[in-house]
Amino acid sequence: MFQPEYESMQREQLEALQLERLNGLLARVYEHVPTYRAKFDAAGVTPRVSSLDEFAAFPFTVKDDLRAGYPYGMFAVPLRDIVRLHSSSGTTGQVTVVGYTAADLDTWADLMARTIAAAGGTPDDIVQNSYGYGLFTGGLGVHYGAERLGCATIPISGGNTKRQVQVMKDFGTTILACTPSYALLIAETAREMGIDPASLPVKAGVFGAEPWSENTRAEIERQFGMTAIDIYGLSEVLGPGVAAECQCKCGLHVNEDHFIIEIVDPETLRPVPEGERGEVVFTTLTKQGIPVVRYRTRDISRIVPGECACGRTSRRLERVTGRSDDMLIIRGVNVFPSQIEQVLLGIPGVAPYYQVVLSRRGSMDHVEVHVEVSPDVSFDEIKTLERLRGRVSAEIASVLAVNISVKLVEPKSIQRSEGKAKRVLDLRAEGSE
Amino acid sequence: MVKQLTVFLENSPGRLARLTRALGDAGVNMRALMVADTAEFGVVRIICDRPGVAKSALEDAGFSVSVTDVIAVAVPDRPGGLADVLEVLGAEDLNVEYAYCFVEPGGSGAVDVFRVERVTDAMRVLREAGIRTLSADEI
Known part of the structure; x- marks a missing residue:
């Protein structure tokens, strides 16, 4: 553990720390952010709680609140105290801007150092950071965490996949950080270059920024012979470093000394019983630049009950299978692209590349899954292909x-991604086919 | 036995043209080309003079290629010529997955190509029945 004094803190102490930090946060946002002051006043709550239970009376924050404040309206410090600006990826609507003070960056580096350490990283490791550097929080988030832990950090960013493979081989990369879909592309590219990915010295990977399935994990682990760890974060809350798996791979430990996690029913907005699924809600306890209070992530998950064997006392968030924004409603059934991925990876003969294509046929929405036939399939006979399609x-x-x-x-006909994979192709705006 | 290339193709405009251009640019000469299609995809089966060169040229051009052993038989150009061959296979319970034929320019008859489940068995029964199969050099 990078910070065992926090990561394995007794629950009672942790909750006392949360309460103290929460009161600091509520006072700060009430004082400095007009939106929160108005929301608190409207809800009839005062910015002080005597127990964590009382916090459930506070109003939620949603993405639209951040958009309405674009660019700096939700900042809780003057701009002169901000030393870094990042932006959300803007996949759904207008982008939002997030600002970090020097203290925020310091915390962020610690939390990402915890993340890499939880994946098995030590100062002896060589971290190849293939997340995109730039406005996206993934690149710099991992970068400073890896340096904080003391790893030799390779700031290669995303793209130029052949060079990624060459660097992994030549520099002796032991930890790879990128999106899971990019890890698969790196493996595929290595094979095209005549390099068996399993022969590379990489031992662990920290993968996140897009929903992925257990089968993808198994596939990455098999191809590289590595331990693949799921990490979680979102720019509105911090970036990567909010939660991460340990090597038990049984849920993502939430850094609860810096964040309060709640799971609420997305309809009633009431907390669900411990262990049940619902929308994930975060409150940033220590963030100065742009703190959020009960921010609705639109991610659906649950808290994994019980304690973890690794000794960390923080509660664990189950792997996020999809953001409710990504959820497709197909003839009344809720479908996440990651569920389709889970199915495909269990079927020999289809490659792990797929895309869900939405189009209009007349007045009806039409959904089709495009799946690549694996190059290993002997497709000489049509019936083999028909059987494969029938099975999928x-x-x-x-x-x-x-x-x-x-x-x-x-x-290889589905576009490869060097960052977040585009799993859903929506052609409905382009007219009927 | 003859090596046949099979290419998996989506049904989309221009794909077949790109495939044949890739072969042409590699200096590969095709003897036969057969397209089997369904509503969404097709497979193209090719007999050519240099299957190894053709396979790498197609793969470099981004196509997915598999190589299959097929049987080629010179069938006499007379009524019942093909039936004689098929009856030999049928009598031994050898199932023909698909077949197609082409005519060699200047040749005396047609060449029939078969894909059979058990290729070596099929070769044997044809030989025993006195039917000559063609080697790669002969077509």
Whole structure:
């Protein structure tokens, strides 16, 4: 553990620390952020709580609040105290700007150092950071965490995949940080270059920034012979470093000394019983630049009950299978692209590359899953292909309880991503086909 | 036995043209080309003079190629010529997955290509029945 005094703190002490920090936060935002003052006043709450339970009476913050304050309206410090600005990826609507003070960056580096240490990282490691550097929080977030831990950090950023493979081989990379879909592309590229990814010295990977499935984890681990760790974060809350798995791989430890996590029913907004699924809500306890109070992430997950064998006392967030924004409603059934991925990776003969294509046929929405045929398939006979397509279709139907048409496409015809993979292609705006 | 290339293709405009251009640029000469299609995808089966060169040229051009052993038989150009061959296979319970034929320019007859489940068995029964199969050099 990088900071055992916090990571394995007794629950009672941790909750006392949370309460103290929460009161500091509520006072700060009430004083400095007009939006929070107005919300608190409207809800009839005063910015002071005597127990964490009382916090449930506080109003939620949503993405639209941050958008309405664009660019700096939600900042809780004057701009002169801000030393870094990042921006959300803006995949759904207008982007938002987040600002960090020097103290925020210091905390962030600590939390990312915890994350890399939890994946097995030590100062002896060589971290290849293939997250994109720039406005996206992934690149610099991992960068400063790896340096804080004392790792030799390679700021390679995303892209130029052949060079990624060459650097992994030549520099002796032991920890890879990137999106899980990019890790698979790196493996594929290595094989094209005649390098077996399993022969590379990489032992662990910290993968995040997009939902991925257990089967993708198994695939990455098999191809590289590494331990693949899921990490979680979002720019509105911090960036990467909010929660991360330890090597038990049984849920992501939330850095609860810096964040309060709640799971609420997305309809009623009431907390769900411990262990049940709902929308994940975060409050930033220590953030100065742009703190958030009960921020609704739109991510659906649950708290994993029980204690973890690793000794960390923080509660664990189950792998986030999808953001409610990504959720497709197909004939009344809620479907996350990651569920489709889970099915595909269990079927030999299809590559892990897929895309869900939405189009209009007349007045109806049409959903089709495009799946690449693996180059290893002996596709000489049409019946082999038809059987493969039938199997994909049947397994999707049995797992998701909805019939989705499946189209087999040529190997390497689905666009590879060097960052967040685009799993859903929405052609509905382009007219009917 | 003859090596046949099979290429998996999506049904989209220009794909077949790109495939044949890639072969042409590599100096590969095709003997036969057969397209089998379904609503969404197709497979293209090719017999050519240099299957190894053709395979790498197609793969470099981004196509997915598999190589299959098929049987080529010179069938006499007379009524019942093909039936004689198929009856030999049928009598031994050898199932023909697919077949196609082409005519060699200047040749005396047609060449029939078969994909059979058990290729070596099929070769044997044809030989025993006195039907000559063609080698790669002969087509």
